[in-house]
Amino acid sequence: MERKTLFIDVILPLAVPKAYTYRVPNKWNDEIEIGKRVVVQFGSSRLYTSLVFKIREKPNSVYEAKYIEMVMDKSPIVTKNQLLFWEWIASYYLCTIGEVMNAALPANLKISSETILIAETETFTEGIELSNNEQNILALIRNSDGIKLKDLSNSKIFPAAVKSLIEKKMVYTAEEIKNSYKPREAIFVQLTPEFNSEEGLQKAMDLLSDKEKQLEVLLAYINLSNFFQEDQKLLKRSTLLKNIERSAPALNPLVKKGIIRVFKKEISRVKTLNSKVKPLPELSDEQKKALDLVQTHWKSKEVVLLEGVTSSGKTLIYAHLIEKMLASGKQVLYLLPEIGLTDHLISRLSVYFGEYIGVYHSKFQKNERVEVWQNVLNQNPKAGRLIVGARSAIFLPYTNLGLIIVDEEHDSSLKQHQPAPRYHARDAAIMMGKILDAKVILGSATPAIESRWLAEQGKYGWVQLHSRYGNIKLPEIVVADLKKERAQKSMKGAFSTMLTNLIGHCLDHQHQVILFQNRRGYSPIWVCQVCGWIPKCTDCDVNLTYHSFSNQLVCHYCSKTYLPPKQCPACGSSRLKMPGYGTERVEEELKELFSEARIARIDLDTTRSRLNYEKMLEKFEERELDIIVGTQMISKGLDFNNVQLVGVLNADQMLNFPDFRAFERAFQMMVQVAGRAGRLKKQGMVVIQTSFPDHKIIKLVIDHNYSGFYRSEIEERKKFMYPPFYRLIQITLIDKNKSRVHEAAELLASSLRSKLKQRVLGPEFPYISRIRNKYHIHILLKLERSMSPVKVRDFIQEKMNEIHAIKEFKYMRIFADVDPA
Structure with a gap:
């Protein structure tokens, strides 16, 4: 029987416009499948991990196909539906599918010719059969203390031998070594078996009857570990020592007597993910109606907008929907705009869903991301059924996805800016829902103008929650007139008299305060x-x-x-x-005004580590901090029961930003940060400091009037041809030479006008035109929604390619941002 010659089109992790065709050696015909990784040579000598995109028997007529170097996987690591999704992203957002692949795959699933192969020193060859070729390769790698993949690729024995060594765990890539997963450990204390009962405890207390300090340690342990209760828990050594205000040596006598043992234990990076979970709380009548209405809408629509005031209990509705999906065997994706919000949310969800939860975002270590990827791909019956993550979580290989939740769907952080693909996670999630036949729910107290409009047009289902959970009143919002205060010279640094007095009042009554200043540093x-x-x-x-x-x-x-x-x-x-004031200066002045208060600052400078951010929020939740000063990181999704006062230190910064979305963002930001106040029992208070107390946006925020804001904004958008009535595409050109980039932009704009006419605006240099010694210039396209998106994008891509084909513009960066946020 004659064997077929197979050719494959592969996706390379590069910004190349098309898939490339390679030839498959006959011996690997049975191993080739769509979605598997293969190592290929691209260019003169470099090797890359590519993905099998298509399989065919006809060769490419333009060039002679090279042979692939290696098949890396026993089974596909990417699904066919994922590849459809990638194709859509590449087409809609005007980028290459290789750029999508680069963004989607975890780093440890990619390999290139610069990758270093290292022999595993702890592996012994006894009992493991190695061919002569494998032994030679292994010896070469060991003798050189690691060797680049490209230095082996010229050898005929390379592909099969290296692949086999990797599968046998004899050889690892340098990335796996460098970024290997290190479990987090904590030190715990526990009664030894002899004393870990009521009789044994009495025996221990008799032994320590004349040892007052040792008895104090034992009693503290009994209290903190819930010893006499059913939910007895493991106790961290640090928790015990902190409670008794002692150092570690205080435990030594008890350890020597064999009463207490001290041991290390691996702990999860996710809080309290255990199999013991609690039933979900009952929904209020309004929440029950909302839940029923969401499910009713899903019978005829794929997407539902859940619009609910801050603290209305949207998360609890999501939790009930999640419970139903998990019970039916489906996977759930819970998308958040900020990485920092994941830990806070997980601490709440883990009480109900425990080990079903998987976390996925860019701050996680590379090997952890691969583990989550495999759990989702293989439909692990527990781990990874409920994925909580930032926007990159939409790229996971879901095979049985039932529900996508996009929380705070209005947030601009859901939009990827650099590098390509410049996708919006909300819109991408909706498309993924269509491909995978999954339901989508968008949630916000202040929906994006586009989402609210689509709901009004009947494109989305629309459900509203008008009151806070438990019928708690929305916070009272008042204005401090900065113009008047400055004239009276009554300001204390960045603080008005009203705000200063209210902060003092809160501290006197042991309430917490959040102060919002959306500018980091000391002085701008x-x-x-x-x-x-x-x-x-x-x-x-x-x-x-x-x-x-x-x-x-x-x-x-x-x-x-x-x-x-x-x-x-x-x-x-x-x-x-x-x-001017940044968060550092605000923090400094607060410490001068309220010297006894425990104050922390949350901004990019203090929370570059995910764990730092998590620790600060944990301290605030445990009431170990009185005041938090922060940027927009503190404005959304956080739920603290004891916050009675929120201060917006300078609303004018947001209102005067030169962008058509400035009023929308200012309204959303102020409403969201105001929503952190008074979430448990007592009505909260919000102080907005502004020089324009009669500004229409300020008045709408005071009245909690989102509908009024929406009506005002939608008229402006229609009048000046902005979304949702028109689609925007911004084309950016970047070059070191200012006159050259301007010339190229003029040429491109003129070429685009040949068909798009007055829809082409610019080119114009932005307010900040030079970054890293390169000049940026923009062309803005305003396109009617009735225009064919595919034809327009193809035309734009064609014209950008024409500019790149001109010799002097060959190395100029040109890219399009579809639906810029």
């Missing part, structure tokens, strides 16, 4: 009071921000740092002033 600007000189970044067209913690001037665009000048370099004056 330095200025010479004599000549007006302002320090700027040498590589970007931006003013430098002063950070007092590091005593540096920092560019927030390229991260370049500078030492603060002692005098003005322009006129020599030492009269340098720092107007």
